[in-house]
Amino acid sequence: MRTVNVVNHPNSKFNAFTLFQHNDKQSQRNLALLEQLQTTLDVKRLIDIFAVEVAKYIDFTGIYFKHSDINATARGSRQAKSERQFELKINDQFLGIITYAINMPISMTNHQVLTELHQLLVNPLNNAIRYHQAMQLAMQDGLTLLGNRRSFDEQIKRTMAQATRRHTRAGLILCDLNKFKAINDSFGHVVGDNVLVHFATALRKSVRDTDCIFRFGGDEFAIIVADASEQSLAAIEHRIYHAMPQDALLAKYNVTSSLGLAFMNKADNPTSFFHRADTALYSQKMNIPPTLSVVTKELV
Template sequence: MQTLNLVDNQAFQFNAFKVYDSPDHEKSNRKLALMEQLQTSLELDRLLNIFAMEAAKYVDFSGLYFKKGDISASIRGSRQGKNERLFELKLNQKFVGILTYAINSPISLTNYKILNELHQYLIHPLNNALQYQQALQLAMQDGLTSLNNRRCFDEQLKRAMHNANRQSSKVGLIVCDLDKFKLINDSYGHNIGDEVLIQFSQALKESVRDSDSLFRFGGDEFSIIVENATFESLIVIEQRIYSAMTRDALLSKYQVSCSLGHTFMNRMDTQTSFFKRADKSLYQRKIFKDRKLSLV
């Protein structure tokens, strides 16, 4: 059973001096300590864990979750409870996110009021953490296509290679670029060139699994990290890319084609050697394609 409650701090009048003036000094000191601890991190999981230690004094819950859009966080060891209690958090009428308690027993009216008061201490740190996360996402994102950028690629490739070594799994890397993209820009202008890049990135999105990661390095250079990969999975992705391009009206109109190269990580690879081998595969395919065209 889920119950949604609205928490808006617009009418919340916090005064730090009132904390010290409160007759219940122990309670006041705990609230002040909570405020101070919540200012020490911009990590959502960390904030929830700090908050949960205080909330647990008033609520019997086995899990605490926060979600806004595709951003989510939870406390350590969260698990399902008998019921769920949802709180919609707002800051000056602006939606901050949904805080969900997996509760094991009903919340008393007294503790419910205390919980709502505690939420007021959480809203600002949560909002700051969200803005920080969104800024990080923008720093890792290509402005034109909304794909991940080269900086993000370097970090995710390092993580994927580490996981593959630890789990004895395979990670594949596909690199691709558009054939004669400069000619498209020169012939039709950069506005059309940008549209081609956007539509090509859409074709890539349609061709990969949710677990695969897409990147644009800049210009017409793209890459795909495929975790838990097989030779067949890489071939399927490549075939899907070619198929998606033929279905796209704009790419077909300007006769856009692409070249793809792929490889698998081996245990001796560094990030540089892994990428260079994939890039070499792309280069070899482009040469082969050009030779075929010259013979036609």
């Protein structure tokens, strides 16, 4: 069973001193919590800090925060018999929903305590969400909304490290469009931009949910494939070639693509891994074969 309460923090009328109109001990606790909450812009860390304080008043088994752009779960959270939800707002603007997994009802006294604690949480939480959104924009290609080169550089390191730990294979597919400059020159940059957006859509349709797609700029794209195999890379390659002529705009301008595929090996760093995929892309682009390329075996 879920009960939803609305907690609105009227920021314009907010006076921090009203949060500490308690006995000295409680005031010190509130001030200490507020200071801790102001030490991080990580939403997950904020929820963890907040959970420690809430545990002094509420018997819960889990705390969950949900926002349209980000979710966070307090460390050690698990399910309970019921849930109690609070909708957090600032100046009537929706911030998110915080959910408590509980095995017994929250008393009126502790409900009031939660309301006051939420008032301490909402501003640091709002700052963390805005920071997260800004970072997401900094890591995103503005035209296609794919990850950009900076995002790729970070993700390739994470994927390679994960593959090493798990003894799995990481795959990399580099893509670019054949004769894209001619499309721009003949039909203009508006058409060229639309081609890039539609190609990005074709890539999205061709990969798994666990795969990551990036645009470096121009007509250069990359796909990082975790837990890769010859079959998975070949399947993605096949789906890309199949998706492009199915797209009306790409078909109208006879857009084709070249792909370069590589597997990470034990000696690779991000630069060498990328270089081998780039070499494979260059080789295919020079030949532009009509059939799928052969995925060579490069053991992890």
